[in-house]
Structures are given as structure tokens and as C-alpha cells.
Amino acid sequence: xxxxxxxxxxxxxxxxxxxxxxxxxxxxxxxxxxxxxxxxxxxxxxxxxxxxxxxxxxxxxxxxxxxxxxxxxxxxxxxxxxxxxxxxxxxx
Numbered sequence: 493x494x495x496x497x498x499x500x501x502x503x504x505x506x507x508x509x510x511x512x513x514x515x516x517x518x519x520x521x522x523x524x525x526x527x528x529x530x531x532x533x534x535x536x537x538x539x540x541x542x543x544x545x546x547x548x549x550x551x552x553x554x555x556x557x558x559x560x561x562x563x564x565x566x567x568x569x570x571x572x573x574x575x576x577x578x579x580x581x582x583x584x
Contacts, residue, residue: 542550
């Protein structure tokens with residue numbers, strides 16, 4: 493077996509013991525949190541926030557689409573109700 497294959501097999505088959513907490517993890521966790529917070533603030537600075545006009549336009553489009561969808565759903569539901577009532581009147 494080649495050296496690369498032996499190393500790959502060795503990596504797959506070996507297991508490392510689980511490390512017990514030593515007390516230093518709190519410092520590492522706080523460092524991770526502060527790093528995450530700094531990165532979050534940096535990313536939020538890159539965001540292009542919509543203007544008030546864009547927000548109003550997008551909101552009105554969403555409301556119109558929602559209203560049209562509700563009317564269409566109501567129409568299909570009414571047709572289905574009429575169909576079921578028609579079938580029931582034929583049977584009963």
C-alpha cells in the first residue's frame with residue numbers, strides 16, 4: 493500500500509479522546525462571541541438598506557398580490573363548494 497493510502501486509512505481509523513473542559517473554554521467562547529459580533533457589525537455596514545419609497549412600493553405590491561391571491565382562492569373555493577353541492581343533490 494502506498495504511503496498516501498496508509499495515511500488516509502490511519503486518519504479514518506484513529507479516534508481521538510474527548511477532551512475534558514479545563515476552564516479555558518470560557519475565554520475562547522467569549523473571544524468567539526466578540527469576533528462574531530464584530531463580523532456582524534461589519535456585514536451590516538455593507539447592507540444597502542431600501543429607501544422609504546422603495547419600502548412603501550414593495551409593501552403595496554405585496555398587499556396587492558396577497559389580495560389578488562385571496563380573491564382567487566375564494567373563487568376556487570366557491571366553485572368547489574357549488575360542485576360538491578351539485579353532486580350531493582344528485583346523489584341524495
